[in-house]
Amino acid sequence: MDNNIHKEHAIGKFGIDRRTFVQSAVAGALAPALKGQAAKPAPKKMVGIQIDISVLATPDHEKVLDLLQEKACVNTLFVKTMVYPGRAGQSRFHGGNSTVMHAQYYKDTVLKPADVQSPKVTQLDAFARLIPAARKRDMRVFPWVSETHSTSDHASNPIDDQLWERDLYGRVAGDHPAGPCSNNPNYRNFVLGLFEDYARSYQIDGVLWGIERQGPLSNALGAFHDGSHVDPGRVTCFCEFCTRRGKQQGLDVERVKAGFRDLEKYVKAGRAGQRPADGYYVEFWRILLRNPEILAWHKLWTVSAHEIHQGIHAKMKSINPSLQAGWHIWHNISFNPLFRAEEDYQAMANYSDYIKPVLYYNSAGARMKSYIDGMSQNVYGDLSKEQSLEFEYRVMNYKEGQYGEIASTGFTADYVYRETKRALEDVAGTKTEIWPGIDIDVPTPGGKSKSTPENVRAAVIGAMRAGAQGVLLSRTYTEMKIENLAGAGNAMRELGLV
Numbered sequence: 221m222d223n224n225i226h227k228e229h230a231i232g233k234f235g236i237d238r239r240t241f242v243q244s245a246v247a248g249a250l251a252p253a254l255k256g257q258a259a260k261p262a263p264k265k266m267v268g269i270q271i272d273i274s275v276l277a278t279p280d281h282e283k284v285l286d287l288l289q290e291k292a293c294v295n296t297l298f299v300k301t302m303v304y305p306g307r308a309g310q311s312r313f314h315g316g317n318s319t320v321m322h323a324q325y326y327k328d329t330v331l332k333p334a335d336v337q338s339p340k341v342t343q344l345d346a347f348a349r350l351i352p353a354a355r356k357r358d359m360r361v362f363p364w365v366s367e368t369h370s371t372s373d374h375a376s377n378p379i380d381d382q383l384w385e386r387d388l389y390g391r392v393a394g395d396h397p398a399g400p401c402s403n404n405p406n407y408r409n410f411v412l413g414l415f416e417d418y419a420r421s422y423q424i425d426g427v428l429w430g431i432e433r434q435g436p437l438s439n440a441l442g443a444f445h446d447g448s449h450v451d452p453g454r455v456t457c458f459c460e461f462c463t464r465r466g467k468q469q470g471l472d473v474e475r476v477k478a479g480f481r482d483l484e485k486y487v488k489a490g491r492a493g494q495r496p497a498d499g500y501y502v503e504f505w506r507i508l509l510r511n512p513e514i515l516a517w518h519k520l521w522t523v524s525a526h527e528i529h530q531g532i533h534a535k536m537k538s539i540n541p542s543l544q545a546g547w548h549i550w551h552n553i554s555f556n557p558l559f560r561a562e563e564d565y566q567a568m569a570n571y572s573d574y575i576k577p578v579l580y581y582n583s584a585g586a587r588m589k590s591y592i593d594g595m596s597q598n599v600y601g602d603l604s605k606e607q608s609l610e611f612e613y614r615v616m617n618y619k620e621g622q623y624g625e626i627a628s629t630g631f632t633a634d635y636v637y638r639e640t641k642r643a644l645e646d647v648a649g650t651k652t653e654i655w656p657g658i659d660i661d662v663p664t665p666g667g668k669s670k671s672t673p674e675n676v677r678a679a680v681i682g683a684m685r686a687g688a689q690g691v692l693l694s695r696t697y698t699e700m701k702i703e704n705l706a707g708a709g710n711a712m713r714e715l716g717l718v
């Protein structure tokens with residue numbers, strides 16, 4: 221697109237081309253909203269991109285902003301201000317934050333600016349430099365923090381050991397989507413302090429926070445993509461803070477542990493091909509009936525994680541009500557029905573200015589296949605993989621490809637459309653906006669399924685046709701090929717929405 225044309229769009233935010241609009245594929249879907257108010261154009265949509273701060277710390281950072289505007293119509297930057305380097309022997313947080321940190325926000329935590337602030341910031345505060353450059357281009361800026369989780373490579377160190385979850389046998393958590401405990405005041409206070417620091421120290425427009433973890437019932441079953449090898453004995457959290465909280469709720473923590481040991485045996489036997497006498501599905505329900513504490517402990521985990529979201533939202537509103545606080549919702553919401561049930565957008569609307577459901581259409585194929593492989597070891601063990609997938613498609617409301625092909629083809633724009641529509645229906649009547657995360661060049665196993673300009677374009681159109689108020693191009697700019705990024709811009713221009 222011609223830069224001058226783009227500037228006109230940017231200045232006259234609502235100056236859409238009527239003819240293009242009417243001719244567009246979405247005209248039918250959007251027309252009722254505009255009926256009788258022809259003079260009032262459609263609102264400008266949020267077009268965001270996730271981007272590493274390292275890109276913005278280069279001398280070419282303004283050229284990157286121009287490129288993003290020109291190619292993809294980007295008007296909002298989600299800057300990854302916090303990473304988790306996790307070098308051997310160091311805290312996962314060590315040197316991970318790339319903004320200037322102020323000690324007054326970290327009084328009630330062991331994580332201190334001296335350890336967490338990246339040493340590079342003292343030479344160049346790239347985040348501060350970015351904000352006027354973005355403003356000049358009518359772009360908004362959000363810090364983006366996607367919380368760490370540990371895998372088996374997580375090395376123990378004194379600071380993290382104070383924050384990290386504890387597993388069923390009291391060990392520091394690892395080898396699972398485990399991480400710092402949401403009930404640990406050192407961690408909770410750090411996160412809230414970090415977001416307060418962002419909001420008070422920089423002229424930001426909002427924040428994005430994400431947790432790619434879930435509670436112990438789903439983790440025991442391996443109910444997530446790449447979950448088929450995790451150790452069901454490493455479920456979390458059984459730390460002193462969770463134990464205390466559980467007891468306050470009247471839970472018998474020893475009974476909880478006995479329940480998870482029961483589940484551990486079931487999952488391990490399933491992986492060894494030992495079918496329960498009454499079948500995998502019945503045995504699963506029997507374990508839950510025998511140990512209802514499993515579900516209570518799982519819920520405690522989820523409630524605690526959601527409290528961090530609520531805390532961030534309340535903090536932002538107390539600082540400046542116009543700051544938008546929203547959430548990256550882990551891709552597992554597309555695979556695991558239990559995770560979908562607990563990540564309830566309707567309930568979440570009470571503390572969300574926007575929600576970014578991860579709708580990574582291209583990676584979804586391989587990830588769904590991986591999910592089915594994991595669940596076929598236990599709860600779905602009596603079904604063929606094709607039958608398990610068909611069950612998933614029915615209960616999750618998808619129409620996608622066969623088990624044997626989805627890892628190569630990915631999911632389609634129809635998946636983006638359906639999931640966006642579902643989210644919008646859930647938050648109907650609230651002010652919460654839905655900004656689906658669209659993947660561009662997120663790696664897939666063996667690189668079998670790939671982003672193309674056409675499938676990116678189709679995915680963005682799918683989100684818009686469903687009525688999304690924005691899209692968030694993901695996972696991060698440095699992964700993306702420019703021609704595929706341009707597919708998003710093409711969609712927005714074609715629809716006359718920028």
Ligand SMILES: [Zn+2]
Binds near residue numbers: 458462
């Ligand atoms: Zn805990």
